[in-house]
Amino acid sequence: MTEGHKKIIAENRKARHDYFIEDTYEAGLVLKGTEVKSLRIGRANLKDSYGKITNGEVFVHQIHIGAYPFAYYDNHNPLRVRKLLLNKREIKKLYGKVN
Secondary structure, eight states, rough: OOGOOOOOOOOOHHHHHHHHOOOOOEEEOOOOHHHHHHHHHHHOOOTTOOEEEETTEEEEEEEOOOOOOOOSOOOOOOTTTEEEEHHHHHHHHHHHHHH
């Protein structure tokens, strides 16, 4: 996809309403194959999700990515903890703000 045509797969609009967002970050997310396919068909829910810094890495908890309907036996856990892919500089900045 070109830079101007990125598709937003999931957005937590309620968080923008309930909280003051000081900074925003663009991060990757470590996913399994069926999670990617589920996201492409719009099966994600960010409500009640949060990030946690552990051992210099950021993990996001409570993101619900629904099961891929066409996978038989090798489907993923919808609420598993997923790693966010951020630069070390961004992680240090977040750690400084949280602690």
